[in-house]
Amino acid sequence: MTTLIGVVRESGGERRVALTPDGAGRLTKFGLQVLVEAGAGQQAWFDDADYVAAGAAIGSREQVYADSDVILCVRPPTDAASARAGAAIVGLLGLLADPALAEKLAAAGVTAVSVDLLPRTLSRAQGMDALTSQANVAGYKAVLVAAGAYGGYLPMLMTAAGTTRPAQVLVLGAGVAGLQAIATARRLGAMVTGYDVREAARADIASTGATVLDLGAAAATGEGGYARQLTSDEAQAQQRALDEAIGRFDIVITTAQVPGRRPPVLVTVGALDRLHPGAVVVDLAASDLGGNVAGSQPDTTSVTPRGVTVIGAGNLPSSVPQAASTAYARNVCAVVPVLLAEGEIRIDLADEIQAGVVVTHDGAIVHPLVRAALDRKEAVS
Numbered sequence: 001m002t003t004l005i006g007v008v009r010e011s012g013g014e015r016r017v018a019l020t021p022d023g024a025g026r027l028t029k030f031g032l033q034v035l036v037e038a039g040a041g042q043q044a045w046f047d048d049a050d051y052v053a054a055g056a057a058i059g060s061r062e063q064v065y066a067d068s069d070v071i072l073c074v075r076p077p078t079d080a081a082s083a084r085a086g087a088a089i090v091g092l093l094g095l096l097a098d099p100a101l102a103e104k105l106a107a108a109g110v111t112a113v114s115v116d117l118l119p120r121t122l123s124r125a126q127g128m129d130a131l132t133s134q135a136n137v138a139g140y141k142a143v144l145v146a147a148g149a150y151g152g153y154l155p156m157l158m159t160a161a162g163t164t165r166p167a168q169v170l171v172l173g174a175g176v177a178g179l180q181a182i183a184t185a186r187r188l189g190a191m192v193t194g195y196d197v198r199e200a201a202r203a204d205i206a207s208t209g210a211t212v213l214d215l216g217a218a219a220a221t222g223e224g225g226y227a228r229q230l231t232s233d234e235a236q237a238q239q240r241a242l243d244e245a246i247g248r249f250d251i252v253i254t255t256a257q258v259p260g261r262r263p264p265v266l267v268t269v270g271a272l273d274r275l276h277p278g279a280v281v282v283d284l285a286a287s288d289l290g291g292n293v294a295g296s297q298p299d300t301t302s303v304t305p306r307g308v309t310v311i312g313a314g315n316l317p318s319s320v321p322q323a324a325s326t327a328y329a330r331n332v333c334a335v336v337p338v339l340l341a342e343g344e345i346r347i348d349l350a351d352e353i354q355a356g357v358v359v360t361h362d363g364a365i366v367h368p369l370v371r372a373a374l375d376r377k378e379a380v381s
């Protein structure tokens with residue numbers, strides 16, 4: 001029997017779709033059947049008719065859940081556990097942060113494949129790296145959001161009415177999103193400065209042609225090439241230097257994360273007071289746990305008494321749904337074949353990629369990090 005790949009419609013304001021018509025075409029050429037929930041691509045301007053033209057079928061949500069061997073999603077659907085036992089669900093499931101959902105999926109006998117847990121340094125996994133593809137979209141959009149809220153131009157403009165100076169943009173954190181923000185702000189003509197605690201990231205900033213902010217701080221690279229948490233002395237020294245440096249910028253974009261930790265506060269209340277009225281700060285790290293900017297909240301814009309606009313970014317990739325879905329669909333189209341052998345789902349945890357992303361299988365949580373996160377949660381409650 002041919003394996004059936006289902007695509008569910010997202011909810012909760014998420015505009016991306018896990019598979020585009022182009023992706024559906026790729027999977028059908030691979031010998032798979034594709035069933036898309038009616039209207040799944042609508043918010044990203046992909047019509048049901050485009051999926052049908054690519055060889056997919058359209059059905060109800062109930063049909064997708066009842067018939068699919070593999071269900072593709074972007075965010076974990078609230079009804080994910082109603083997938084049938086033995087089926088796999090593939091998406092940005094975020095199960096490390098929500099191990100209780102892993103427990104639910106395991107109990108339902110669903111194989112959960114959390115693409116956000118992909119081992120990112122494996123070269124054969126690069127095409128599957130949805131965190132990278134979506135961070136690229138977020139970094140790009142963060143600059144457009146900042147430019148939209150800023151009262152001046154980003155480029156230097158020479159007109160008969162005079163010459164304007166280019167905006168000074170500072171990007172804190174130069175991982176995937178930060179480097180894309182730097183590149184986008186440079187394309188718009190701004191004068192861009194970047195900063196990161198990792199040495200490799202400082203070299204990446206310089207390679208874009210942007211200026212590297214020198215805070216006199218030693219590099220702090222940790223496990224897996226990610227940033228490590230700074231010691232409190234290091235963090236204080238960095239903060240003092242950053243507070244000093246920040247006042248001359250018009251736009252500040254922050255993207256600094258430390259895996260498994262609260263994002264560090266890099267723009268303090270004192271630093272916000274040094275920015276000039278009209279300056280704009282966009283915090284890509286804003287989350288319910290806190291962000292890089294004092295007081296920022298996701299999806300919330302506020303203006304300080306001094307007149308600095310602070311934008312806590314929400315789900316920026318969802319606001320560029322066509323491009324974000326196209327990149328995401330390419331990622332999941334690369335993940336699906338890894339889960340199959342001779343056209344059928346074959347879970348093999350000896351495979352490095354599967355061991356990274358498969359969280360539940362055969363009724364159990366098989367991912368040690370998610371297991372440990374659940375044990376910690378149970379110990380607290």
Ligand code: NAD
Nearest residue numbers: 120121173174175176196197198225226227255256257264
């Ligand atoms: P991230 O979202 O975890 O963090 C964003 C950036 O914030 C990082 O560059 C980090 O160094 C920086 N940061 C953390 N604390 C900071 C602080 N106090 N001050 C300033 N900056 C701070 O990172 P990401 O964008 O998901 O990925 C970054 C890491 O992942 C890098 O090691 C990158 O090379 C690696 N990566 C590798 C691949 C690959 O090999 N294919 C793909 C993607 C990412």
